[in-house]
Amino acid sequence: MTTIRDIARHAGVSVTTVSRTLREPEAVRRDKRDRVHAAIAELSYVPNAIAQQLRRPRAEAIIVIVPAIDNPFFSGIIQSIENVAHELGYRVLIGETQGRQERLDHYADMVTARLADGLILLGSLLPTPVRSAFEAGRPVPIPLVLACERYDGLDCPSVTIDNAAAAEAAADHLIRTGRQRIATITGPLANPLAMDRLAGFRAALQRAGMTADEEAVVEGNFSVESGHEGMQRLLSGPRRPDAVFCANDEMAIGAIRAAVTAGLSVPGELAVVGFDDLRFGAFATPPLTTIRQPTAGIGETAMRMMDAELHQRGLSERQVVLPHELVVRGSSVVAA
Amino acid sequence: MTTIRDIARHAGVSVTTVSRTLREPEAVRRDKRDRVHAAIAELSYVPNAIAQQLRRPRAEAIIVIVPAIDNPFFSGIIQSIENVAHELGYRVLIGETQGRQERLDHYADMVTARLADGLILLGSLLPTPVRSAFEAGRPVPIPLVLACERYDGLDCPSVTIDNAAAAEAAADHLIRTGRQRIATITGPLANPLAMDRLAGFRAALQRAGMTADEEAVVEGNFSVESGHEGMQRLLSGPRRPDAVFCANDEMAIGAIRAAVTAGLSVPGELAVVGFDDLRFGAFATPPLTTIRQPTAGIGETAMRMMDAELHQRGLSERQVVLPHELVVRGSSVVAA
DNA sequence: TTGTACGCGTTATCAC
DNA sequence: GTGATAACGCGTACAA
Numbered sequence: 001m002t003t004i005r006d007i008a009r010h011a012g013v014s015v016t017t018v019s020r021t022l023r024e025p026e027a028v029r030r031d032k033r034d035r036v037h038a039a040i041a042e043l044s045y046v047p048n049a050i051a052q053q054l055r056r057p058r059a060e061a062i063i064v065i066v067p068a069i070d071n072p073f074f075s076g077i078i079q080s081i082e083n084v085a086h087e088l089g090y091r092v093l094i095g096e097t098q099g100r101q102e103r104l105d106h107y108a109d110m111v112t113a114r115l116a117d118g119l120i121l122l123g124s125l126l127p128t129p130v131r132s133a134f135e136a137g138r139p140v141p142i143p144l145v146l147a148c149e150r151y152d153g154l155d156c157p158s159v160t161i162d163n164a165a166a167a168e169a170a171a172d173h174l175i176r177t178g179r180q181r182i183a184t185i186t187g188p189l190a191n192p193l194a195m196d197r198l199a200g201f202r203a204a205l206q207r208a209g210m211t212a213d214e215e216a217v218v219e220g221n222f223s224v225e226s227g228h229e230g231m232q233r234l235l236s237g238p239r240r241p242d243a244v245f246c247a248n249d250e251m252a253i254g255a256i257r258a259a260v261t262a263g264l265s266v267p268g269e270l271a272v273v274g275f276d277d278l279r280f281g282a283f284a285t286p287p288l289t290t291i292r293q294p295t296a297g298i299g300e301t302a303m304r305m306m307d308a309e310l311h312q313r314g315l316s317e318r319q320v321v322l323p324h325e326l327v328v329r330g331s332s333v334v335a336a
Numbered sequence: 337m338t339t340i341r342d343i344a345r346h347a348g349v350s351v352t353t354v355s356r357t358l359r360e361p362e363a364v365r366r367d368k369r370d371r372v373h374a375a376i377a378e379l380s381y382v383p384n385a386i387a388q389q390l391r392r393p394r395a396e397a398i399i400v401i402v403p404a405i406d407n408p409f410f411s412g413i414i415q416s417i418e419n420v421a422h423e424l425g426y427r428v429l430i431g432e433t434q435g436r437q438e439r440l441d442h443y444a445d446m447v448t449a450r451l452a453d454g455l456i457l458l459g460s461l462l463p464t465p466v467r468s469a470f471e472a473g474r475p476v477p478i479p480l481v482l483a484c485e486r487y488d489g490l491d492c493p494s495v496t497i498d499n500a501a502a503a504e505a506a507a508d509h510l511i512r513t514g515r516q517r518i519a520t521i522t523g524p525l526a527n528p529l530a531m532d533r534l535a536g537f538r539a540a541l542q543r544a545g546m547t548a549d550e551e552a553v554v555e556g557n558f559s560v561e562s563g564h565e566g567m568q569r570l571l572s573g574p575r576r577p578d579a580v581f582c583a584n585d586e587m588a589i590g591a592i593r594a595a596v597t598a599g600l601s602v603p604g605e606l607a608v609v610g611f612d613d614l615r616f617g618a619f620a621t622p623p624l625t626t627i628r629q630p631t632a633g634i635g636e637t638a639m640r641m642m643d644a645e646l647h648q649r650g651l652s653e654r655q656v657v658l659p660h661e662l663v664v665r666g667s668s669v670v671a672a
Numbered sequence: 673t674t675g676t677a678c679g680c681g682t683t684a685t686c687a688c
Numbered sequence: 689g690t691g692a693t694a695a696c697g698c699g700t701a702c703a704a
Binding site for chain 4: 001003004005015016019020023047048050051052053054055056
């Protein structure tokens with residue numbers, strides 16, 4: 001391994017000069033600079049980042065935690081995080097937890113161990129040290145930004161949408177288009193975000209003077225498969241629904257499949273509305289009506305908040321709520 | 337920041353004892369060990385991983401490079417890489433390139449800079465240092481494993497499927513089920529893998545005494561949108577195809593949408609076959625016939641090869657080819 | 673403008 | 689068993 005000392009020796013200068021040549025070239029005389037560069041090329045020297053970081057305050061890297069990398073909803077967010085991060089001079093590393101606490105904790109360890117500067121959480125799991133600090137009323141021990149999820153009482157920057165209002169808008173759409181028996185397939189109810197969507201759904205029905213009977217609410221887990229099963233359950237019930245609101249697009253796609261397999265026409269006999277506006281949704285058959293989340297905005301905001309956090313700059317707003325949008329396509333309304 | 341010296345002072349022992357307590361506890365007397373642990377807990381000490389790695393030969397981390405994180409095909413591979421990596425004691429960091437050479441190079445730099453031990457490439461781009469070494473006939477400069485892609489002449493471990501044979505199987509299926517005018521939507525033809533699939537497709541037609549006229553071959557870029565556009569192009573041509581082989585499932589989903597929008601029945605008037613066996617494919621309407629890739633096997637093999645590479649263990653096989661499988665669903669055959 | 677020398681936090685060597 | 693101390697590779701006062 002060639003080190004800065006090898007370069008110094010080879011170029012006939014001191015290590016300081018080599019270091020400075022790399023960091024503030026103007027402060028080094030031309031000829032020495034050239035000799036240094038020549039030596040670097042000849043010995044193919046690459047500064048050891050580990051050693052550099054021992055001297056630097058920050059790692060210039062952040063870790064984005066995603067529960068499941070195969071959930072396309074997170075992709076858009078990650079991509080916008082990456083764009084902003086690059087611009088701000090950070091590397092982005094993605095860590096997948098698959099819902100496993102120990103994996104998340106492992107990534108959190110990378111922050112305490114200074115291999116990365118902070119964590120952006122896209123999921124609902126909190127690292128153990130953060131959770132215990134929270135429960136003990138102590139401040140959050142590592143730089144943390146929550147995207148998508150909210151935790152009441154946790155004092156850390158977050159960016160979300162108003163999930164309850166969005167779900168309400170989805171249900172309203174079904175009500176306004178004349179649906180009578182509206183069911184829902186929820187996310188895992190341990191999840192605050194899933195609860196919010198269910199609450200919004202219920203609020204809309206109630207406001208319209210309808211009640212959501214218990215058989216019309218089935219719990220899913222955000223996977224296509226669970227949407228498929230959930231729909232089968234709903235179809236085998238006593239009162240077949242004529243509309244279903246799914247808490248994400250994946251489940252909506254599974255629901256459509258179950259309905260079509262059962263011989264129902266979508267949207268004629270069953271209207272389906274999803275949530276997220278996945279790329280695939282627009283190309284489903286029929287194209288999926290859904291709630292569009294501002295993925296680019298979520299990612300960008302989260303990354304800028306992280307940067308501010310790391311620079312101890314006060315944030316004007318620590319809990320940002322971004323606007324959502326109902327996108328009506330063929331799965332909920334019969335073509336004119 | 338609390339360091340090992342703080343612990344030593346607080347526990348009234350030397351730094352050596354603290355270090356040893358953490359690394360080989362049996363070699364330290366009980367009472368001192370307890371004092372050290374107490375001090376660690378009290379001062380909430382976490383060893384600085386940066387400093388540790390300055391002394392260690394390896395970072396125990398590998399980086400998986402994926403072209404686009406929103407391509408679900410890679411998810412399965414990544415997940416199996418992660419499972420094996422964990423078991424072998426590595427951290428996995430995921431880097432997305434979005435096809436940008438500079439981003440890939442940035443991640444490759446992390447390896448030369450010892451922040452990670454090696455790179456597993458899921459895409460077709462090579463890091464600049466690797467490419468120039470290749471062109472100059474020098475050995476690959478960093479630990480590298482290719483998953484999915486192949487590079488003729490590049491001496492590095494790889495795991496792939498036989499893309500040509502798989503495409504041939506897909507086309508054969510269409511031929512055997514009586515299709516007459518079989519078209520294809522390819523991947524970007526700069527891509528070896530896309531070329532292999534096209535070659536296999538052509539071989540199958542030729543063997544059956546059919547020719548693939550040039551209007552029946554359109555180039556896509558693996559995105560749903562390009563599948564949609566490609567299908568529109570094929571439908572507006574002089575001889576409407578009665579079957580199309582798409583070089584991946586995403587494009588197949590886009591193709592189905594275009595066909596259905598144009599009023600064609602799938603599979604009645606148009607049979608569609610994809611490639612990859614995405615999770616969503618089975619839930620498409622109609623469910624997608626496709627080539628299943630052994631994603632778990634690809635990921636596991638790639639990670640084990642990387643581990644062998646890092647330990648300088650010779651690999652029995654450096655170019656592994658895994659089996660594929662044709663999965664027939666409703667998009668290519670009319671239900672009995 | 674350049675070089676010497678120290679410190680960053682840890683682990684390994686060696687003497688006690 | 690334990691403790692000084694020398695690396696690891698780099699950045700930077702401070703001195704020249």
